Amino acid sequence: MSIWRRDIVSNLRLLAGVEGKTAGEPPIASMGATNPPLIEEPMFILDHIVSDGAQVTRPSIDPYREPIETEVYLFGGKLRFTMPIIIGGLTGVYPQHIDAVILAGFRLGVGVHLEKLLRLQLGTEVRGHVLLEVSEDGLQSPQNGPLVLRIEGVGELARVRRVLKSLAHSTQLVARIPSTANSLFYQEIVKSGFQTVIIDEDLGGVEPLEVSLSEADHMLKRLTINGFPARYLMGLIAASNRIRSSSDIFKLGGLGADACIIREAWRIGVDYKPEMPAHLLSERIENLLIGMQREIKLLMGAAGVSSYQSSIVGSRELFRAIDLPYHVCEKLGVKPAGE
Amino acid sequence: MGAGFARVRLDSRPSWRVKAFAVSDTVAFQIFSMLEQKARVEVLSQPKPEYTSPNGALTSYTTYVEASYEALWQAVQEVNGELWSDGFKGRIYSWGRFVDVYKGVGYPLDVYNLYQMGDRGLEGDLWIAHTRQPTNSPGRLPVWSHPFSSGDWAIVHNGDISSFGSNMELLWSLGYKSFVGTDSEVIAYLLDYLTSFQHLNVQEAVKILCNRFNRELPDTETVRLFYRWRGAKLDGPFSVIAGFSDGDDVYMVAFADRFKFRPIIVGEDENYIYAASEEAQIRTISPEANVWTIEPGDYFLASLKRGVIYPGRTLHERFYILSTQLKRSAATKECIDASHMNYRMLNQAILERIKAGAAQVDIINVRGQRYIGVGLDCPVKLRIFGTPGNCLANLNKSLDIEVFGNVQDDVGDVMTGGRLIVHGDARDVLAQALQGGAIYVKGNAGNRCGIQMREYRDRRPLLMIGGRVDDYLGEYIAGGVIVVLGLNYLNTDVEIVGDCVASGMVGGRIYIRGRVSPGKIGLNPPKGDVMQYLRGLLLEGLLSTKEYKAVGSLKDFSLITLRDILSPEAVKRVSKLYVNKYWKELVVEYRRLNDDDMTILKPHFEEFGKVFNIAKEVDRVVEEEYFTVIYPKPDTPTRVEEPEEG
Numbered sequence: 001m002s003i004w005r006r007d008i009v010s011n012l013r014l015l016a017g018v019e020g021k022t023a024g025e026p027p028i029a030s031m032g033a034t035n036p037p038l039i040e041e042p043m044f045i046l047d048h049i050v051s052d053g054a055q056v057t058r059p060s061i062d063p064y065r066e067p068i069e070t071e072v073y074l075f076g077g078k079l080r081f082t083m084p085i086i087i088g089g090l091t092g093v094y095p096q097h098i099d100a101v102i103l104a105g106f107r108l109g110v111g112v113h114l115e116k117l118l119r120l121q122l123g124t125e126v127r128g129h130v131l132l133e134v135s136e137d138g139l140q141s142p143q144n145g146p147l148v149l150r151i152e153g154v155g156e157l158a159r160v161r162r163v164l165k166s167l168a169h170s171t172q173l174v175a176r177i178p179s180t181a182n183s184l185f186y187q188e189i190v191k192s193g194f195q196t197v198i199i200d201e202d203l204g205g206v207e208p209l210e211v212s213l214s215e216a217d218h219m220l221k222r223l224t225i226n227g228f229p230a231r232y233l234m235g236l237i238a239a240s241n242r243i244r245s246s247s248d249i250f251k252l253g254g255l256g257a258d259a260c261i262i263r264e265a266w267r268i269g270v271d272y273k274p275e276m277p278a279h280l281l282s283e284r285i286e287n288l289l290i291g292m293q294r295e296i297k298l299l300m301g302a303a304g305v306s307s308y309q310s311s312i313v314g315s316r317e318l319f320r321a322i323d324l325p326y327h328v329c330e331k332l333g334v335k336p337a338g339e
Numbered sequence: 340m341g342a343g344f345a346r347v348r349l350d351s352r353p354s355w356r357v358k359a360f361a362v363s364d365t366v367a368f369q370i371f372s373m374l375e376q377k378a379r380v381e382v383l384s385q386p387k388p389e390y391t392s393p394n395g396a397l398t399s400y401t402t403y404v405e406a407s408y409e410a411l412w413q414a415v416q417e418v419n420g421e422l423w424s425d426g427f428k429g430r431i432y433s434w435g436r437f438v439d440v441y442k443g444v445g446y447p448l449d450v451y452n453l454y455q456m457g458d459r460g461l462e463g464d465l466w467i468a469h470t471r472q473p474t475n476s477p478g479r480l481p482v483w484s485h486p487f488s489s490g491d492w493a494i495v496h497n498g499d500i501s502s503f504g505s506n507m508e509l510l511w512s513l514g515y516k517s518f519v520g521t522d523s524e525v526i527a528y529l530l531d532y533l534t535s536f537q538h539l540n541v542q543e544a545v546k547i548l549c550n551r552f553n554r555e556l557p558d559t560e561t562v563r564l565f566y567r568w569r570g571a572k573l574d575g576p577f578s579v580i581a582g583f584s585d586g587d588d589v590y591m592v593a594f595a596d597r598f599k600f601r602p603i604i605v606g607e608d609e610n611y612i613y614a615a616s617e618e619a620q621i622r623t624i625s626p627e628a629n630v631w632t633i634e635p636g637d638y639f640l641a642s643l644k645r646g647v648i649y650p651g652r653t654l655h656e657r658f659y660i661l662s663t664q665l666k667r668s669a670a671t672k673e674c675i676d677a678s679h680m681n682y683r684m685l686n687q688a689i690l691e692r693i694k695a696g697a698a699q700v701d702i703i704n705v706r707g708q709r710y711i712g713v714g715l716d717c718p719v720k721l722r723i724f725g726t727p728g729n730c731l732a733n734l735n736k737s738l739d740i741e742v743f744g745n746v747q748d749d750v751g752d753v754m755t756g757g758r759l760i761v762h763g764d765a766r767d768v769l770a771q772a773l774q775g776g777a778i779y780v781k782g783n784a785g786n787r788c789g790i791q792m793r794e795y796r797d798r799r800p801l802l803m804i805g806g807r808v809d810d811y812l813g814e815y816i817a818g819g820v821i822v823v824l825g826l827n828y829l830n831t832d833v834e835i836v837g838d839c840v841a842s843g844m845v846g847g848r849i850y851i852r853g854r855v856s857p858g859k860i861g862l863n864p865p866k867g868d869v870m871q872y873l874r875g876l877l878l879e880g881l882l883s884t885k886e887y888k889a890v891g892s893l894k895d896f897s898l899i900t901l902r903d904i905l906s907p908e909a910v911k912r913v914s915k916l917y918v919n920k921y922w923k924e925l926v927v928e929y930r931r932l933n934d935d936d937m938t939i940l941k942p943h944f945e946e947f948g949k950v951f952n953i954a955k956e957v958d959r960v961v962e963e964e965y966f967t968v969i970y971p972k973p974d975t976p977t978r979v980e981e982p983e984e985g
Contacts, residue, residue, distance in 0.1 A: 025920045057474050058499035058575050059600065064921045065814055065843035065862055066598065069553055077559075077566030082868050107875030109868055123878065221512035229512035232567055290915060304501040304575050306597065307550065309566075311574040317504025 003043055004268060007034075008244050012269030015291030016284040023287040026295045035247075037322050044242065045210040048324040049251045049334060052317075054304030061306055063297035070296050071109075072258045072309045074235040075146065075172045075195050079128070082109035083293040084253055084308060086131065087285070088239060089263025091115050093272070100278040102126060104285040113148070113198075113239070113261050131174060131198075136163045139171070146172040146196070152203060157188035164192050174198060176239075179205030181215040190223045190230045198261065201240035210255055213238050214332045217256025217314050231314075237261060246295035255332060256314045341484030342450045342470040343442025345493035346463035347582040347589050349643065354383055355404045355411055355436055360397035360481055361429035364388070367400040370418060370429050378414035380406040389441075390453050396444070397429070397481055399454075408490065408535060413514075420516035427480060430519070433488040437584035439463075440493055442484040446470065450484075464589045464643050465582045469495035476521040487524040489531035494581040496523040497616055498601045501575030502550075509570025526579055529571045534583070541583060541590050542640060542649065548573050549594050551636045554865045576600030580614045589643040593651070597636035599786040599809065602748050602767060605639045605651065606630035612641045617747055618766075619707025619726045630745070632766060635786055635810055635837070653833070669743070670724055674701035682708040682728070686715070693719050705744075712738050718757075732759045735776065741950070748785070751778050755798070760950050764806070773800040773819060777943060780804045781951045782827075786837070787811045792847060794818025799939070803947050810837035813969075817846040820939060825852050826956060829964075834859070841969045845923055848970045850936070852960060854929055855967040857897035861925060864916045866896075872913050882909050899927060924972040929965055936968070937961075 007029075010019060017023025033039050036047035054060040061068060070083045087105050090098060090112070098114075105112040106126050113131040127145040134147050151160060164173065175189050176198040189197055199216055201209040213236070220231035238252045239261035249260045266272075270284035296308070303318050305311040312318065320337040321329050329336055357374065361367035367386045375382050383403040392398035404411065415431050422429050433440040439461075443450040447470045451457065469485040476483050486493040500506070500522040507518065510528055513536075518524060526548065533544035547565060550572035556562050565572065578601035581592040593614035595603045606613040606621045606628040613621040618630050633639050633651035640649040675688045685708050692700045698719060705711070705725030712721055712732050721740045723731075729747045732740050735754040745763035752768070755775040767785035770778050775798040783806035790811060792800055800819035805826045813821050825835030834856065841849055842862045858866070873890060876882040882905065889904050890896065898917045902910050932940065944961050948954030 022920060024915065054501070058501050061598070062843070064919060066811070066839065067552060067554075067862065067865075069865075071553060071865075073562070073566045077563035080867070082865075082871070103875060103878065106878070107872045109871040125874070126878065221508065228567075229509075231512065232509070232570060286915065294919065304499075307502075307553075307572065307574050310550065310569040310572040311502040311505055313505070313569075314508050315502065315504030317507065318501070 003242050003244065004264075005040070009268055011245065012265060012288065013271060015295075016269040016271070016288040018269070018271045018284060023284075024290040024294070026291060026298060042323075045208055045324065045328065045332070046248055046251050048321050049210075049254070049319050049332075050322060050337065051250070051254075051299060051303050052320050053302050058304040060304055061301040063294065063301045067306070068297045068300050069307045069309075070293055070300070072313070074111075074258060076233065079111075079146070079172070080109065081111050081129075081259060083289065083296065084249055084257070084259040084313075085289060085292060086111040086113050086237065086239075086259050086261045087266055088113035088115070088261035089241065089267060092267070094274045097274075097276075097278055097281055100282040101285060102130060104282045104289070105129060108286060108289050110289055111259070133176070136160065139163060139167060146174050148174040148176050148198065149194075150176045150203070151185075152178060154182060154184045154188070157185070157192065161188065161192040164194075172196070174235075174237075176200050176203065177205075178203040179207050179209050179212040179240075181207050181212045181219075183219055186216055186219045186223060190220070190225060190234075194234070196235035196237060198237040198239050199257075200261075201238075201242070202263070209238055209240050209242075210252070211328070211331050213252060213257055214255040214316075214334075218333065235259075239263070246292040247299065249292070250296055250299045250312065251319065253308065253312045254315055254319045255334075258309060258313055340446060340470070340472060341442070341444055341478050341481065342447040342468075343440065343481075343484045343486050343495075344447075344450070344456065344469075345441075345467040345486040345488065345495075345582055346439045346461060347437050347465040347491075347493065347584050348439070348463045349437060349584060349586075349589050353436055355406060355434055356401060356439060357404055357411075357415075357431060358389075358399055358401050358433040358440060359386070359429055359431040360399055362397060362427075366429045367398075370400075370422065370431065371402050373418045373421070374404065374414050374431075377417050378406065378410040380404050380411055380414050390455070397427075399441075399443075399481075412490070412535075416514060416516040423517045423519075427482075430482050430517075432482060433493075435488060435491040435493075437586065437589070438488055438491045438493045438582065440486055440488045442486065443481045444479065444484065464584075465591055467493055467495055467580060467582050475499060476519075482519045483521055485523060487521075487527040489527040490535050491585070492527050492531045492534070492581060492583045494523070494527045494530065494579055496526055496577060496579050498522075498577035498579075498596070499575055500525070500573050500577055502573055503575075505570050506573070512570075526573070526577075526581075530581060530583070533568070533571065534585075541592065542638075545592055545594055545638045545640070547571050548579075549636055549638055550574060550597060552597055554867065555636070578603035578616065588645070591641045592638060593633060594638035595633050595635060599635035599767060602632075603639075604630055604632050604766070605641075607641075607647060612647065614639060617707060617728070618745055619728055619747065622706055622726050632785055632809075670701040670703050670722065671699070673697075674703050674724075676704055677702050677706070677708060677725070678704040680708065682710050685711065686713070689721065690715060693717055707747075712740055732757075735759065745782070746780075754778070754800070762951065765804075767809075770800070770802045773802060774798060775800050777801045777946075778803070779943075779947050779950060780806070781953075782806045784808045787814060789816060789819075789821045789849075790814040792816045792819040792821070794847065801939075801943055803943055805947070805951065805953075807833065807835035808837060810839050811842060812836050812840045812851075813844060813847070813849045814839065814841070815843040815845070816841065816849070817844075819847045820850070821847070822850045822940065822943070823852065824957070824960060826953070826960065829960070841925060843921070843923075844925060844969065844971055846971060848968065850932070850940070851967045851969070852964050853967065854965065855927075855969075856895040857900050857927070858895035860897060860927055860969060863897055869896075869901075869913065869916060872916060873909075876909055876912060881906075881912065926968075926970050926972050928968040930968065931964075932961060932966055 013019040014027045036042040124144045174196040175194040179201040223230040238257035241264040269288045316333040386400040386402040389399040441454045485495040503522040506525040533539045578595045583590045608625045608628040639651035641647045701722045703724045707728040709728035716736045718737045723742045731750045733752040735757045737757045739758045741760040748766045751770045753772045757776045759778045761780040764782035765784040769788040772791040786809040803822040948957035
């Protein structure tokens with residue numbers, strides 16, 4: 001079965017304005033449960049996690065009339081993204097569309113992850129929002145904006161550390177690693193001075209993203225930088241082709257992700273085609289992001305929460321698991337429903 | 340039920356007073372010997388039970404120890420960690436040099452008697468008292484009662500912290516090992532950790548917990564400090580009162596969440612400083628105290644040696660109620676004395692007077708009785724002297740109520756007729772879903788006034804406020820009229836309304852004296868997001884540098900402001916950030932009142948001037964001042980969708 005169930009695709013396309021006439025508006029499906037694990041077949045651990053909603057003493061918040069903050073800060077509070085979403089998966093995107101995607105992200109204050117140094121002619125201002133992937137040699141040349149280093153094995157880390165030592169500390173460094181809960185990875189990453197980690201399921205790894213993310217979040221909380229829990233000085237980003245919706249992002253947030261890189265989801269949402277005009281692509285991305293931000297606000301409001309990064313990220317208490325084996329619950333730090 | 344007290348006393352003995360609950364003497368001895376073994380903690384005295392445990396429940400034991408704070412803190416974590424995993428045999432619940440906590444299960448008086456607090460002649464520089472009806476945590480053991488204490492902090496909390504999970508994550512990562520599992524305790528731990536181990540001052544620590552909206556943070560340095568301590572920020576509903584001593588001074592702190600979902604009020608008189616959930620509680624101790632509320636998301640700080648350090652609201656925004664004592668002489672001799680009456684007795688007494696044919700009933704010494712006037716449907720005048728409790732005049736149909744004093748929260752809720760006159764201030768959620776009749780308040784009012792007001796045929800409710808109001812004035816308003824005059828703030832730069840005025844407005848009218856900043860009307864996206872979007876348009880050449888700079892130089896703006904500056908194409912693009920399915924365009928006018936306005940308002944202005952004896956002032960303001968008038972843009976006929984070609 002495809003992970004892109006019809007209703008998931010339709011939801012994204014309604015948001016993007018590919019279908020329907022209410023672009024950017026969260027579609028209303030129905031009252032009650034329509035989702036996995038009870039109604040639809042669960043596909044991932046995420047599908048077993050539900051948000052523990054607001055109740056009488058902790059009222060829900062209406063995001064259409066009262067402020068709810070979806071912004072997240074990265075790099076020690078120096079970089080502000082307006083929502084916990086980063087656009088990735090641009091490798092399959094045609095060169096003439098790259099600028100349109102980056103600019104759409106830039107306008108909405110959303111980061112863009114470039115896996116390859118593609119033709120990037122945009123000004124330095126835009127580059128501040130682009131997480132640019134470079135090789136170790138590329139590190140030596142001055143760049144404006146965060147630099148991403150792809151590290152696929154623990155063995156590479158010692159070498160990377162030597163390279164990093166020769167660098168100016170002002171560079172904003174991101175490590176992109178496979179989905180792993182191997183503590184050596186995280187120890188080395190903290191030692192090496194990376195300020196952000198991307199756990200990327202598409203790079204492989206032995207653990208599902210949910211588990212490695214949650215364990216990484218906890219490991220980084222136990223590791224310290226100058227006596228302070230490293231996690232609170234660092235950013236943690238989850239990336240996968242299978243992040244399908246704002247509710248996936250919201251739940252991954254609960255497991256510790258400051259932000260999520262979406263790939264397939266936005267391409268499906270905007271119905272990406274090589275021949276589509278750049279302005280149409282740009283408009284649809286904008287609609288999709290605004291719509292997903294509104295959905296996240298609705299989810300936050302329903303949980304009685306008004307600040308994403310401080311109240312949702314890593315806040316497992318706001319979530320419960322249904323029909324998930326106890327040992328998985330323990331790894332995630334999420335209680336079974338009813339507890 | 341749970342209740343408790345905390346005492347902060349500066350001249351206490353310098354060794355640490357450690358208090359633990361235990362099921363028996365044996366467990367108590369175990370706890371303190373564990374404490375001794377765990378760290379370099381020297382136990383100075385044998386644990387002493389503070390009372391005889393009724394029915395085998397937990398007893399509180401006290402002992403004194405000598406240690407560095409770090410060593411003691413570490414030992415407490417380990418002892419509590421072990422005890423907690425071993426069932427409810429015992430727990431250390433307080434360890435401080437200047438803070439002493441007395442808590443238990445029952446009503447406050449039960450706990451007071453249990454600890455024989457009266458007989459012991461306890462004295463303190465600061466006292467905190469708390470009672471609770473548990474909603475989210477069990478209440479059968481005293482470990483769940485407030486105050487919660489950590490080091491020389493003691494806190495009491497009202498609310499339900501939705502960031503609890505995040506706060507626990509931070510505390511775990513900092514080495515906290517054992518929690519009783521209620522959201523409230525994290526507040527004590529966070530404040531203690533930030534001040535004792537991170538050496539932040541009280542103000543810095545409290546500001547982090549208060550968690551104001553990002554857009555209100557003053558500079559990037561604060562943004563980064565708050566980022567680093569994001570696990571210590573509180574979310575969801577809370578109001579907190581805390582006591583703290585650093586050995587040099589004793590501090591009282593009170594703070595409330597950014598939405599002001601819970602009440603908090605502070606006050607002072609010549610001798611004391613107060614903080615409470617309700618004004619009536621302060622009036623019980625000090626009938627003449629000056630009282631004021633804290634701004635949403637802000638805090639109040641006072642100390643023994645320095646008095647009020649930070650009031651939580653600028654001085655000129657406060658409004659002091661006139662002496663209630665003075666006004667009481669105006670009451671008739673046949674008045675009801677409410678001194679020793681609960682709300683049922685009081686409403687019964689009122690009903691009896693009405694049945695006996697009274698056209699006016701005076702009540703004196705009212706202090707916190709709730710639901711006054713609820714369920715009485717007769718056109719009688721009720722004059723209240725004192726501080727009536729919450730839910731005054733709820734569902735009122737025909738009573739004409741006049742209050743000589745301040746009123747508390749949730750007053751005039753779903754009132755359908757009659758009148759309410761308040762000679763002082765009103766607090767939060769005044770006139771919620773007001774459907775008829777009129778409410779006049781001479782002083783200030785709090786958060787969420789006039790929300791969900793509505794009108795039906797000839798029933799058109801009116802809310803008129805002489806002072807200023809906080810956030811969410813007229814949220815979701817669907818009908819009726821709200822007037823805010825800000826009479827005390829003429830010729831000052833005080834904004835007489837808070838944020839999100841008329842958010843979600845679909846009907847009715849709001850009049851606010853003076854110019855309201857455009858960004859305060861409705862819900863606007865953060866300025867940073869709009870500027871970011873405009874930078875994008877600048878890069879695309881859809882915006883000139885001049886236009887971009889013109890917007891950037893504005894302190895505050897709205898979509899209406901942007902329309903005056905930007906090209907229609909740019910406005911169309913950026914309006915995506917403002918407009919959604921539920922958004923309704925508001926008309927905002929800045930002008931003098933006209934004849935149309937006055938047909939509705941004139942009789943009310945006259946009454947307002949008359950009842951508060953300020954007719955001249957009101958007349959002058961009505962004639963000379965400019966008003967911000969807000970109402971929803973009338974619907975234009977819906978465009979018929981043309982059938983798609985093909």
